Amino acid sequence: MNPATLWRRLPFALAALAVFAVMAFPVYWMVLTAFKPTVLIQSPDPLFLPTALTLDHFRTAVGADNFWGYWRNSLLVTVSAVLLSLGIGLLAAFAVARMNWKGRRGFLLMVFIAQMAPWEAMLIPVYVIARDTDMLDRLPMLTLVYFMITLPFTIVTLRGFIAAVPPDLEEAAMVDGATRAEAFRKVVFPLLAPGLLSTSLFGFITAWNEFAFANMLIIKDQTDRTLPVWLASFQNTFGTDWGATMAASSLFMLPVLAIFLVLQGRVTTGFTAGAVKG
């Protein structure tokens, strides 16, 4: 590279470095603090590189009261909500992508609008309804809400995946004597597997991170809380133990990060549908 090119590229390289540092630093700082011995965390001059590492904070975090209970609650609510919306969304997506019926356009428009539903503005009525129907402080209510939050996005993306499978394949199966349901199960469904996977993972992230409803609907019994609500009140659990707080945050982030790695390239296309806010 001649000096002129280098000179011209230098500002971009510096800018790239700055963006990288600003974006990555907070997460780096979380992980570094989580592994740093308490003595070093409390030293007046912070160390920016790992020198001595410890697992103590992770031990404290995992040993916190009801730690696994919160994981169980979060996993239970998230997974059941995702499965529910996947099952029900698949039926609706099939009807929209493959069948011709009166009201289809209207239905799809409602799905698009529901995707943008102002959920945070519905905390109070949902709370009142949950109280009226004796569903307050119960995880199934939270599951139902998360199901409804993820459903529109599930229908929209699955509809796209189903439309991408050529109908000729199904027809060929039906010519060979399969019923419509069989044709769907044996021909379309296997082709849909990647779509189902990424759709459910996006739904998982949304439900896993949700805070407002979990905070509003689960009040009485602290052990029924989900991870985000527990983590948000870290001062009650860890006080000023920042190492343990960062360890707990790292563990909470781990499943989401794993999903991002699994999805890789599909992340951008899926997220641009605007359904999931990280």
Place this chain on the structure above:
Amino acid sequence: MPSTGHRTGADRDRASGAGPGRRAPGRRGPGGGTGSAPNRRSAPNRRSAPARRTALIRGAVPYLLVAPTVLGALYLLLYPLLRNIVISLQHFRMGELVNGGAAFVGLDNYREILDDPVFWDVVRRTFGFTIANVTLIMVLATLVSLLLMRLGRGARLLVMGALVLTWATPVIAATTIFQWMFQSELGVVNWLLVRAGFTSFQSYSWFASGTATFWIIVVLVVWQSVPFAAITLYAAQTTIPHELYEAARIDGAGPWRLFTTITLPMTRTIFGLITCLEIIWVFKAFAQIWAISQGGPGGATTILQVYAFRIATLQHRYDLAGAASTITVVILMLVLVVYFRHMYRQEALR
């Protein structure tokens, strides 16, 4: 998206249904099988009762398939929205929550909330918060996307990786990180500021000051939102043909001219879409604010949604909170209308 997006499915249905040698009588026109070709072939004179019944069942299939979705939306989406409006028209406080029997009071709650100067402070703060965040997000995201276009492969992957890492950070994890970074005694931010010569930041408690907390939350929201906007804008820019830039460069256009005459017009619709989405997301931000400051200190971070939540949970004024939420929904609807207009235009261009 609805315009062309879902027409494809129907067209394919119609096209495949028109084939003469089609044996499987799966697809029907709207309303089910009132005399479509395969049926007429199988029952040339008059259709028997069982055949009519199967046709009717077939026609009902799509409606049965969407029924669970519709039921779920009626109970969990439409009903809460309507209930919100009803509550906002009632005298609904602790007593009514426990015992029921709320009385209608017309527009009293709206009158009360609109007469309250605190509410107008909250509205102003909400708009200020939204404008500050969305402006910062869109400017920074545009700069980052332009930078990504000019980087080599290696550097681009590095920056992209950092963006995705931020994107993947759960909101509540991000709030704990920021509380740690801005901690007064051991926080890394104060350390850096003191090191840079701003010695007044020694042990400065950020979260005791309303203005400081407000801006920390802005930084947090911007930091979390830039990746989505930047990566989407970058993806949109990669679809602009190179020749356009080259031709303009030959004509002597500088970087700013290239940006205003090519990049901006070519990505205008997606830019509008992202701006709308960010407005909606920022406007109803709740988790970040509640986890960090619960709307404090001194109400400095209380935006509309936090305000509604506070008067509901702390003062048990569910009726007032309902009115505030309904006002929020109406404002968001206005943004949504703009969003869907952009959406239609985007689809029409494809």
